[in-house]
Amino acid sequence: MPDIETHKITQKIDPKTVPAATDQLNSGTTLANRYLIQNVIGVGGMGAVYRARDLHFPNVVKLVAVKEMINQVRDELVRSTIVRNFEREANLLATLDHPAIPRIYDYFTHNDRSYLILEFINGKDLEAVLNESNTFLPEERVVQWGIELCDVLSYLHNHQPEPIIFRDMKPSNVMINQHGHVVLIDFGIAKHFQGTQRGTMIGTEGYSPPEQYRGEAGHLADIYALGATMHHLLTHRDPRLEPPFSFAERPIRDTNTAVSQETIAIIERSLQYEPGDRYKTAEEMKDVLLHAARDTGILTKIALTKAVSRVEGEAIKPVWEFSCEDEIRGTPTYDDGIIYIGSYDNNLYALNAATGEFLWKYPTEEGIVSKPLVYENNVFFGSEDKRLHVITARFGRLNWMYYADGPIRSSPQIAEGHILIGSDDAHLHAVNTISGRRAWRADVGAMIRSTPAVHTDLIYVGTENGDFYCMDFRSTIKWRFKAKRAITSSPIIHQGVVYFGSVDSTLYALDSRTGWVIWRYRLSKPTITTPCITGDYIFTGSIDGLIHCVDLRSAKEVWTFNTENQVTGSPIIYKDSIYCGSVDGNLYCLEYRTGRLRWKFGTQGAITGNPIAVDDLVYIGSTDHRLYALLA
Amino acid sequence: MKGFFQKILGQDKPTRQEDNSKPADQDFIDTMGVIHYSELQPAQLLASCGQSVGMQREHNEDALFSLTTTLTSDHTNLPFGLYIVADGMGGHQHGEIASGIAIRSMASYIVSRLMLPMLSANPHTPEESLQEIMQAGVQEAHKAITNQVPGGGTTLTAALILGEQMILAHVGDSRAYAIDLDGNAQILTRDHSLVKRLEELGQISHEEAANHPQRNVLYRALGQGEPFDPDIKNMQLPENGHILLCSDGLWGVVEEDELIQMILNSPTPDQACKSMVDAANAAGGPDNITAVLIRLPG
Numbered sequence: 030m031p032d033i034e035t036h037k038i039t040q041k042i043d044p045k046t047v048p049a050a051t052d053q054l055n056s057g058t059t060l061a062n063r064y065l066i067q068n069v070i071g072v073g074g075m076g077a078v079y080r081a082r083d084l085h086f087p088n089v090v091k092l093v094a095v096k097e098m099i100n101q102v103r104d105e106l107v108r109s110t111i112v113r114n115f116e117r118e119a120n121l122l123a124t125l126d127h128p129a130i131p132r133i134y135d136y137f138t139h140n141d142r143s144y145l146i147l148e149f150i151n152g153k154d155l156e157a158v159l160n161e162s163n164t165f166l167p168e169e170r171v172v173q174w175g176i177e178l179c180d181v182l183s184y185l186h187n188h189q190p191e192p193i194i195f196r197d198m199k200p201s202n203v204m205i206n207q208h209g210h211v212v213l214i215d216f217g218i219a220k221h222f223q224g225t226q227r228g229t230m231i232g233t234e235g236y237s238p239p240e241q242y243r244g245e246a247g248h249l250a251d252i253y254a255l256g257a258t259m260h261h262l263l264t265h266r267d268p269r270l271e272p273p274f275s276f277a278e279r280p281i282r283d284t285n286t287a288v289s290q291e292t293i294a295i296i297e298r299s300l301q302y303e304p305g306d307r308y309k310t311a312e313e314m315k316d317v318l319l320h321a322a323r324d325t326g327i328l329t330k331i332a333l334t335k336a337v338s339r340v341e342g343e344a345i346k347p348v349w350e351f352s353c354e355d356e357i358r359g360t361p362t363y364d365d366g367i368i369y370i371g372s373y374d375n376n377l378y379a380l381n382a383a384t385g386e387f388l389w390k391y392p393t394e395e396g397i398v399s400k401p402l403v404y405e406n407n408v409f410f411g412s413e414d415k416r417l418h419v420i421t422a423r424f425g426r427l428n429w430m431y432y433a434d435g436p437i438r439s440s441p442q443i444a445e446g447h448i449l450i451g452s453d454d455a456h457l458h459a460v461n462t463i464s465g466r467r468a469w470r471a472d473v474g475a476m477i478r479s480t481p482a483v484h485t486d487l488i489y490v491g492t493e494n495g496d497f498y499c500m501d502f503r504s505t506i507k508w509r510f511k512a513k514r515a516i517t518s519s520p521i522i523h524q525g526v527v528y529f530g531s532v533d534s535t536l537y538a539l540d541s542r543t544g545w546v547i548w549r550y551r552l553s554k555p556t557i558t559t560p561c562i563t564g565d566y567i568f569t570g571s572i573d574g575l576i577h578c579v580d581l582r583s584a585k586e587v588w589t590f591n592t593e594n595q596v597t598g599s600p601i602i603y604k605d606s607i608y609c610g611s612v613d614g615n616l617y618c619l620e621y622r623t624g625r626l627r628w629k630f631g632t633q634g635a636i637t638g639n640p641i642a643v644d645d646l647v648y649i650g651s652t653d654h655r656l657y658a659l660l661a
Numbered sequence: 662m663k664g665f666f667q668k669i670l671g672q673d674k675p676t677r678q679e680d681n682s683k684p685a686d687q688d689f690i691d692t693m694g695v696i697h698y699s700e701l702q703p704a705q706l707l708a709s710c711g712q713s714v715g716m717q718r719e720h721n722e723d724a725l726f727s728l729t730t731t732l733t734s735d736h737t738n739l740p741f742g743l744y745i746v747a748d749g750m751g752g753h754q755h756g757e758i759a760s761g762i763a764i765r766s767m768a769s770y771i772v773s774r775l776m777l778p779m780l781s782a783n784p785h786t787p788e789e790s791l792q793e794i795m796q797a798g799v800q801e802a803h804k805a806i807t808n809q810v811p812g813g814g815t816t817l818t819a820a821l822i823l824g825e826q827m828i829l830a831h832v833g834d835s836r837a838y839a840i841d842l843d844g845n846a847q848i849l850t851r852d853h854s855l856v857k858r859l860e861e862l863g864q865i866s867h868e869e870a871a872n873h874p875q876r877n878v879l880y881r882a883l884g885q886g887e888p889f890d891p892d893i894k895n896m897q898l899p900e901n902g903h904i905l906l907c908s909d910g911l912w913g914v915v916e917e918d919e920l921i922q923m924i925l926n927s928p929t930p931d932q933a934c935k936s937m938v939d940a941a942n943a944a945g946g947p948d949n950i951t952a953v954l955i956r957l958p959g
Contacts, residue, residue, distance in 0.1 A: 075811055102811065104758075111811060235886070242855045242878050270890050273858055273880045524897040525825045538790075538895070540826050543739060546790040547826060547895050582894035584792055 053077045054097070059084070060144060061137060064095055075099055075111075076142070080149060083134075092149040093134060100141050115143050118216050121193070122147075129181035129212050150214070151207045155200035155262065165285045170209075171262045172292055172322050177211045178203065178255055179315030186248040186311055196246055198254035199236045200261060235269035236261075240304055242273075249304040252314060256299030256307075263288050263296075276300045291321035345630045347657045348646060349385030353378060355396070357650030360440075360598075360639040364403035364422065368648055370656050371397025371410060377418070378656075379408075379425055382643065385658060389425040393418060399440040400480075400639070402448075404462060409448055411437025417450055417460065429465035433458060440480040440519075445502065449488060451477025457490055459504070471504040480519040480559070482527070484541060489527050491516025497529065497537075499544060508544035512537065517557035518569075518599075523581070530556035530569055536579065548584035552577065559599040559639070561607075563621060568607055570596025576609050576617070578624055588624035592617060594635070603642035603661055608649075610636030616649045616659070630659055703738035704958035705731055706822060711934030711954075715910055716946030722749035722756035723908050723951040724764045724815075728772070732779050741779075742822040743771055744953045746835045748908040750814040750882065759806050759813035763883050766805040767819055767830075770798040775821075792893050795821060795830040799883070799891040806884030814882040817891075818850055818906050822898065822955065831892045833882050835908045835951075838920075841899040846921050851892060853881035876913070901959040903930075907937075910948035914941045930954040 054077070058066045064081040071078040076097035083091040098115050102108045115136075122133040122145075135146035155174075158166070178198070185193040197215065204212040238253035240246055257268055260276055264284040271279070277300070281293050295317050301307045308314040354374035361370040367388065368380045373396035379388040394414035401410035406422045413436040419428040435454030442449045447468055448460045453476040459468040475494035482489045487507060491497045495512040497520070513533035520529040527541045532555040538547045554573035561568050567581040572595045578587040592611035600609035607621040612635040618627040634653030641648050642661050650656045708729045714721040726745040731738045747763045749756025774794050778785050787794060799817065806813050816833025829837055834852040851857070855878040860870045870876065881890075898904070903924050911920070920937055927933035934952050941950045 075808075102809070104810075239855075242875060242880070267888070269886065269888055272861070273855070274862065526895070526897070540824060542824050543737075543786075545786055545823055545826075547828065548790045548792040580894075582896060583892065 054079060060095065060139070061135075064093060064146060066095065067092075070094070081146075083146075092151075094131070094147040094149045096145040096147060098143045100143065112138070112143065115145070119145055121216050125185075125188075125193075125216075127181055127184045129177060129210070130184075130216075131212055131214060150204045150212050152205045152212070154214070155203045155205060155258070158205060159200055159262065159265065165265065165287065166262050168263065168288050168292060169322070171259055172318055173209075174203070174205070174211050174262075175255065175259050176315055176318050176322070178213075178258075179311045179318065181211070181213055182248070182251050182255065182311035183315065186251070192248060194246060194248055195251050195254075196237075196241070198251055198258055200258055203258070235267070235271075235273070237273070238304065239274055239302060247304070248311070249307050249309075252299050252307050252311060253301075253304075255311075255314070256296045259296050260300065263292075274302060289321070289325045291325050292318075295321060345628055345659060347630070347659050349658045351378070351380055351385045351387070351656045353654055353656075355654060356634065356652040357654065357656055358396070358637045358652060359398045359650060360400035361641050361648045361650060361656060362401045362403060362408075363641055363643045363648070367422070368656070368658075369401045369403065369408055369410075369422075370648075370650055371399065371401060371412070372650075372654075373397070374654075375412070375414075377401065377408070377410060377420070377425070379422075380656070382646070382648075382658070385656075391418070391420050391425040391427075395436065398438050398638075402441045402443060404443050407462075409441045409443075409462075411439060411441065411450055411452070413438065415452070415454075417441065417448065417458070419462075419465065431458070431460050431465050431467070435476070438478045442481045442483055444483040444488070449481045449483065449490075451479065451481060451490060451492075453478070455492075457481060457488070457498075457500075457504070459502075469504050471498075471500060473498060478517050479529070482520040482522055484522040484527075487541070489520045489522065489541070491518065491520060491529055491531075493517065495531065495533065497539075497544075499527075499541070510537075510539060510544045510546070514555070515557075519559040521560055521562060523562045526581075528560050528562070528567060528581070530558060530560060530571075532557065534571075536560065536567070536569055536577075538581065538584070550577075550579050550584050550586075557597055561600050561602050563602045566621065568600045568602070568609075568621070570598065570600060570609055570611075572597070574611070574613075576600060576607070576619065576624070578607075578621070590617065590619055590624045590626070597637045599639040601640055601642060603647065606661065608640045608642060608647055608661075610638065610640060610649055610651075612637065614651070614653075616640060616647070616657075618647075618661075630657070632657065701958070703731060704740060705729075705738075706740045706742045706958065707930055707956040708742060708744065709930035709934045709954055711931075711938040711950070711952045713938045713942055713946065713950045715949050716942055718947075718949060720757055721949050722760055723747065723910065723949040724749070724757070724760035725906075725951050725953055726764045726768045727953055728768070729955075730776075732776070739824050740822060740958065741776065742955060743768060743776075743819070744822075744904075744906055744955060745817065745819040746906040746908055746951050746953055747818075747883070748816040748833065748835050748910075748949070748951070750879075756813065756815065758810045759815040759884055762805050762809055762813075763802040763815045763817050767798045767802040767817065770801045771795070771819075771821060774798075791821065791823065791826075791828045792895065795819065795828050796891065796893050799830050799832065799893075800889070803883050803889050810884070812884075814879075814884040816879070816908070817883045820904060820906060820955070822904075825898055826895055827898050827904065828893065828895045832889075833879050834877075835906065836912050838905040838907075838917075839896070839899055839902060840905065840921055840924055841902040844921050844925050846917060849894075849896065854879050871913075877909070898957050900957065902957050904955040904957065906953040908949060908951040910946075910950040911937060911941050911952050914944045914947065914950075924954065930956050 054066045067080045069077045070080050076099040079095040081095045119136040131148040202215045236254040236257040238250050353372045356373040359371045361368050368382045371377050375393050376390040378390045393412035396413045401408050411417050417431040433452035433454050435452045437452045439451030456470040458470045473492050475492040479491045488500050493515040497510040499507045512531040515532040518530035520527050527539050530536045534552045536550040552571045556571040558570040576590040594613035596611050598610040607619045610616045614632050615629045617629045632651035632653050634651045638650045645661045647659045647661045706729045710727050724747045728743045732741045747760035749760035816835040818835040819830045821828045831850040834854045837849040840846045856870045856873045856876040859865045923936040924933045937952050
């Protein structure tokens, strides 16, 4: 790593991070009676970089870059090392002459501050270019920059009397000037790796080859770092956030299918673990890049066709399907060989799970969107007719009804002989399973469309105004959390953590005992689906059309899968697959570890409910009025 | 719980909660007169630490922080702990300065953002998530090193315990272990070391890694490199188990099985810490040794 932190000069300016003691020069300040500071163009750990005007040229505007190093270190040894490094960078630059290397005009020290006066490069560095682009950088530009970087590396490696190893090739050290050409910046890193020291030491990260950790970095280290830089530019995957030497695990084609095989082969060779397996010189790599560019004609751009998915066209046939009179938006329930499903034709249906044979139906006054619950030979479910219906599981005969003051879209939950269910009447209701009498109802101030969860002795439920409640069985609130928008997603509890999504586009993880937020995972769009968990993975769908897999310990994305419309139904895990419907009409079956598509099944309408899976069959309802049973 | 619910709903007679309680003088106190930890109320953390410069080094470049308390929130007592181990880079510029700076800036950030609001007149939980606060705390420490000892570096392994949850922040090759009641140990951190990486890549074996000349070389450390991305993760704590944070002067010198035995066989965490540090010194003490051991409630 650099002894001097000049590699940070191209970072984004964030005034809050600059301590008062290292106050920047104000615009209008004149340095050495010559350099009129105009503004800050970068901030690093040890000072700023400014754009300044050289007043020795009164009749023309000659701009220079002023690189400042503020030496606040009190320790004398550290202090002098920093000054020495600064002077080393100045002296090195003074001996170099190449269009891709900034010229140095002057350097001087003033009190605690040292300054380098450099050629002003009107442009931006590649890290900024990467940050500002939402799509992949065109291959031809990356190859062009690669060729130019080979050229300047070749100049440095052939420097007399001593070759110069740049040692720190990475996007933030490459400027692209106003003409689109590369300029290498930051030569403050003639690093000596202290390989013989005992104790804990630092190597380097991200772009550097294995041998640099051993302090053996020769010119082949620069070749590797150039390959790493090109890999980053083409994939948008920052190697500093990945384990070292893991490029082979992240093939370029996996993220960016538009890159030609020729270019990929060159980058892969430059990234070989053994230095001897890479290109021998920067010139050789430059020649190969030029050759490939000619062969592939990438300068005139070629479009690569997308690999066709293997499952495309393979029709999945349902084991059975059942048609009703209106849309199915809810979720089926399985119990003892029978599937129960509500429909917007106002009926609850009971079907033979193996054959789809109709057994009975029970009419309500309005649509049924929730998932029924079977408990002690009774089916419990709410309807938009404001009632909780309790009917016999065998014949569908009414046992009792409970009236809420608003439509019921929440699914029932059972705890200690009581049904817990939310309603649009802004209450959570606790109803005795046998008598049908209300034990209590809790006013939560807004509609409940999620399904309450019960864990140990506590109840968890979210509301449509974004409140999330944890209450005991007496309905005493233990803690409350407020999301910024509705919580339609139902909570799940796993290892002391309660997880739910919100329309505020966040997946939350809260400590189930205290409500402290453990992590928040940002989605690009709202979510109303109920997450599911297996192992260390949590899965959720979002209006952004994606099925997300997130590591529940680190809150980092593992994979996403793109459907063609909103995902409002919830995913489920069955064996080693995840099943999830989409408003695009498909039920997707994905390998849960990788998000790879196993198969998809198209229905004729949007899927908004959740699948269930039992005995190797997956059941899913669709707004095409049908319930399907598919082989899992 | 069932009885409680039925009592509320008026279905059943209330049951006495203390039914199975035993006379205090039998179970509560053992023959040595030490209180059985699992009986201690409120449930709380018990932590201790040990440190030694070792037998072969002159400077101590390790640093540690240990804070154990109980926060009162909404009529409940919440165990709260913050524990940090940092191992400064030897040979690098002023490792001991970097590790000290890291510990202090991380600890003061977490205490001010998390603990002080809970002790204020109007106790409140922070806006940000615990993971976000830990992340920001590491970034503070990173910034402080960059400003105060440019070029310096250190490892940092920090554990924040709140109730039954733990958030870990980790950079470098110090380690955190979870040890359950049965003595099953789990490494909770991933070493950011070159040798570990070579082992992961299958380039060298576990045995070769243990004796590799470059086993101290890190690829990620505090104060080094931008962007900087610590590992942050949370987990539910093992009931009645232990959490051990330590520098490589301990885990690289004493076998894991031996450490677990010392932890399980010591009546208190302070005795376990002493045994572990002594064992590392007895094995030659090639590096600075630091251990923080937390005993968890049931």
